[in-house]
Amino acid sequence: MKISLSNMFWCSKDNNELEKRIVKMEKELKSSLATIELQSEFINKLLKENDALKQDSFINEDLIRENELLMERLNESDNQWAKNIDVFVEKWFEENRDNIDIGVINFGLFKVDIFPDYLEKHIYKKVIKIVYSFIQSAIAPKIV
Secondary structure, eight states: OOOOHHHHHHHHHHHHHHHHHHHHHHHHHHHHHHHHHHHHHHHHHHHHHHHHHHHHHHHHHHHHHHHHHHHHHHHHHHHHHHHHHHHHHHHHHHHTTTTOOTTEEEETTEEEEOSOHHHHHHHHHHHHHHHHHHHHHHHSOOOO
């Protein structure tokens, strides 16, 4: 095979072009890799933030459930004091029936009971509940 000077020139020229193209492609590849690494870091950061938000969401849901439970218990306790007053008045009225009968009117030799016992108990219960509510609201007003 005979190599001429012109063939060597073209081969050399082709090699230079190839080397330039290879260098250019290496630069583009490095740039692409850097971009991919940045995108990967960004995606990892977003995934971590997403996990943190999910955790916060679970915590918020737990707090909401706990708050609802506490509100139910508070409402039950609000109703419980009324029942406690009813029980107290029933017991107290039976123990002090003769001393506190407000519906008895004396007509000479006769005594007339114008308020039946159930009505007197009802009045006592309502008065005590009103006083209790007043004291409770004066000490700790409800936040709406």
